[in-house]
Amino acid sequence: MSELLERPRPAPSAPQGERRRAVLLGRAPQDTPAGLWTYLFLALSTLFAAFPLYWMFVISTSTDEATSQLPPVVLPGDQFLVNLDEVFSLQDVYFAASLVNSVIVSTVVTASVLFFCSLAGFAFAKLRFRGSRPLMLFVILTLTVPNQLGVVALYIVMGKLGWNGTLLAVIVPGLVTAFGVFYMRQFIVNTVPDELVESARVDGATTMRVYWNIVLPAVRPALAVLGLLTFVATWNDFQWPLITLNGTDYPTSMVAISDLASGNYVIYRRVLAGAFVATIPLLIMLVIGGRQIVRGIMEGAVKS
Amino acid sequence: MSTTRAAPEPATRRPRPTPGRSTTWRDRLHRFDVRYMPYLMIAPFFLLFFGFGLFPMVFNGVVALRHWRLDDPELTGWAGFENFSRLFTDGDFGNALYNTFGIFLLSTVPQLLLALVIASMLNRRLRAQTWWRVSALLPYITPITASTLVFNVFFSRDLGMANWALGLIGIGTENPIDWRADKLHSWIAIATMVNWKWIGYNALLYLAAMQSIPRDVYEASALDGAGPWRQLWRITVPMIRPVVIFTVVLSTIGGLQLFTEPMLFDLNAQAATGGSGGEWQTVAQLIYKVGWKDLNLGYAAAMSWALFLIILVVAALNTLLTNRISGGRK
Numbered sequence: 001m002s003e004l005l006e007r008p009r010p011a012p013s014a015p016q017g018e019r020r021r022a023v024l025l026g027r028a029p030q031d032t033p034a035g036l037w038t039y040l041f042l043a044l045s046t047l048f049a050a051f052p053l054y055w056m057f058v059i060s061t062s063t064d065e066a067t068s069q070l071p072p073v074v075l076p077g078d079q080f081l082v083n084l085d086e087v088f089s090l091q092d093v094y095f096a097a098s099l100v101n102s103v104i105v106s107t108v109v110t111a112s113v114l115f116f117c118s119l120a121g122f123a124f125a126k127l128r129f130r131g132s133r134p135l136m137l138f139v140i141l142t143l144t145v146p147n148q149l150g151v152v153a154l155y156i157v158m159g160k161l162g163w164n165g166t167l168l169a170v171i172v173p174g175l176v177t178a179f180g181v182f183y184m185r186q187f188i189v190n191t192v193p194d195e196l197v198e199s200a201r202v203d204g205a206t207t208m209r210v211y212w213n214i215v216l217p218a219v220r221p222a223l224a225v226l227g228l229l230t231f232v233a234t235w236n237d238f239q240w241p242l243i244t245l246n247g248t249d250y251p252t253s254m255v256a257i258s259d260l261a262s263g264n265y266v267i268y269r270r271v272l273a274g275a276f277v278a279t280i281p282l283l284i285m286l287v288i289g290g291r292q293i294v295r296g297i298m299e300g301a302v303k304s
Numbered sequence: 305m306s307t308t309r310a311a312p313e314p315a316t317r318r319p320r321p322t323p324g325r326s327t328t329w330r331d332r333l334h335r336f337d338v339r340y341m342p343y344l345m346i347a348p349f350f351l352l353f354f355g356f357g358l359f360p361m362v363f364n365g366v367v368a369l370r371h372w373r374l375d376d377p378e379l380t381g382w383a384g385f386e387n388f389s390r391l392f393t394d395g396d397f398g399n400a401l402y403n404t405f406g407i408f409l410l411s412t413v414p415q416l417l418l419a420l421v422i423a424s425m426l427n428r429r430l431r432a433q434t435w436w437r438v439s440a441l442l443p444y445i446t447p448i449t450a451s452t453l454v455f456n457v458f459f460s461r462d463l464g465m466a467n468w469a470l471g472l473i474g475i476g477t478e479n480p481i482d483w484r485a486d487k488l489h490s491w492i493a494i495a496t497m498v499n500w501k502w503i504g505y506n507a508l509l510y511l512a513a514m515q516s517i518p519r520d521v522y523e524a525s526a527l528d529g530a531g532p533w534r535q536l537w538r539i540t541v542p543m544i545r546p547v548v549i550f551t552v553v554l555s556t557i558g559g560l561q562l563f564t565e566p567m568l569f570d571l572n573a574q575a576a577t578g579g580s581g582g583e584w585q586t587v588a589q590l591i592y593k594v595g596w597k598d599l600n601l602g603y604a605a606a607m608s609w610a611l612f613l614i615i616l617v618v619a620a621l622n623t624l625l626t627n628r629i630s631g632g633r634k
Contacts, residue, residue: 206337
């Protein structure tokens with residue numbers, strides 16, 4: 001590395017322009033101010049990212065006539081409530097109930113993931129017990145298993161338990177995740193000082209007390225990140241809920257939307273009004289917690 | 305790993321004090337706390353994983369070797385390798401595999417390349433930095449069911465915005481493209497949805513890795529007179545190779561299990577046929593159809609195992625390939 005540090009400066013005799021160019025090029029990208037083209041390109045990609053959401057809103061506020069003309073309408077109409085009313089009053093789709101179900105499932109799963117993953121993460125990060133290393137390795141290995149592939153057998157297991165068609169079938173398998181345990185462990189290793197844990201133990205605090213009074217307050221930022229990621233993933237889950245809940249009285253909102261989009265003639269202003277409503281909670285989360293979600297994803301990348 | 309010796313007192317002292325009057329219930333509680341509490345704390349994960357992760361995976365193998373039909377509970381017993389050997393002659397499976405790989409190629413390659421470009425732009429010194437990053441995640445938080453339905457309107461033949469826009473530049477004005485009529489067009493439509501969803505997410509993964517590249521690497525590179533573009537390919541990409549490989553593995557696992565987009569791209573979203581002639585039916589979709597429309601769980605389980613093995617092999621191949629490409633440019 002020393003040769004890098006002692007790199008020869010461009011000779012002072014070099015022409016002015018060339019020297020400036022060399023200095024500019026030697027700058028790391030993150031120190032280089034973005035130029036006009038960069039902003040333009042980023043603005044275009046942001047438009048590309050936001051457009052489907054915007055258009056979902058446009059269609060869900062329009063009439064059938066407005067959605068079937070070219071060039072396409074680009075401004076929202078005033079039919080949102082009309083369309084929404086149609087979605088909610090459809091008999092066998094249970095759309096309103098499906099939203100409630102999604103709220104229940106996502107909230108319970110998120111709360112449970114936060115509790116059990118921080119608990120296990122704390123044990124792996126700060127407690128000494130036989131087998132802790134191989135067990136942690138095992139947790140990391142399970143991260144790589146594509147668990148969707150056990151779906152057929154999972155359906156049979158749920159059938160034996162009598163849980164198919166009930167919310168239990170979508171809640172229970174998600175109550176603790178390997179990613180959550182791994183993520184919390186990393187965070188606790190780095191942020192909770194050993195001395196703090198140790199001195200509390202010397203004062204006679206039990207493990208649970210240490211967890212509650214020392215670990216939990218210290219890991220609040222990580223809980224926010226993990227909570228947001230878990231909520232979004234659970235809310236959006238489709239394949240397993242479709243398998244176990246479709247055709248029952250307890251669909252989640254994703255299953256209900258796919259139900260709206262089935263049949264011989266799909267009315268898109270109606271379906272998309274429903275889809276838009278089911279997207280609103282996530283949009284709110286992105287507005288409130290976007291910074292945390294970004295951080296969570298980026299931290300995950302560096303650690304993996 | 306930094307571990308704390310949680311309790312230097314009785315629990316770890318050897319030989320152990322003989323149980324008797326010296327141990328109060330408090331001591332016993334303490335010993336329990338130190339010795340067994342950690343196991344209790346990690347137990348929920350393992351219980352759940354064994355019950356609803358590992359066991360189903362293994363049991364899936366058993367189901368695959370048996371006759372297991374939802375419509376005919378009487379028909380049981382071992383099927384041997386019948387379900388597996390059937391895979392080799394099943395035209396539907398071959399077709400689904402072909403579609404899955406086609407869509408996978410059309411989605412993964414542009415997705416990761418564009419993510420790299422966007423990440424390198426986000427890596428500049430930007431105004432409103434957080435805002436750009438957060439808005440890159442709009443597709444990531446949007447339910448795939450919702451976005452796919454919007455894209456359905458976008459790709460509709462007669463009134464779709466895609467054909468309208470293509471018509472403006474003179475493509476398909478006579479015969480508008482029917483995006484659901486053949487393999488290539490339906491694959492492009494579905495790959496567009498997948499790309500839309502994951503470019504921003506992957507860009508953030510790359511950005512995170514790019515920011516941990518030491519600055520002096522760039523300083524050294526200026527001597528060769530490398531421009532920003534060459535800098536990206538010759539310094540940045542090799543330096544973030546582990547994350548590139550990680551994203552390739554992630555998109556292999558995700559891409560080969562593609563389910564929601566092809567399901568809802570169908571005008572009848574729960575038919576699971578992937579077009580009238582199976583133009584875009586993926587393997588995950590076929591598993592759903594075989595299992596829950598044809599009610600043949602045994603065969604669906606065998607298909608899951610086959611897909612699992614294929615994912616393993618392809619993920620390993622892609623890792624090797626990516627390693628070559630992203631490192632070989634030095």
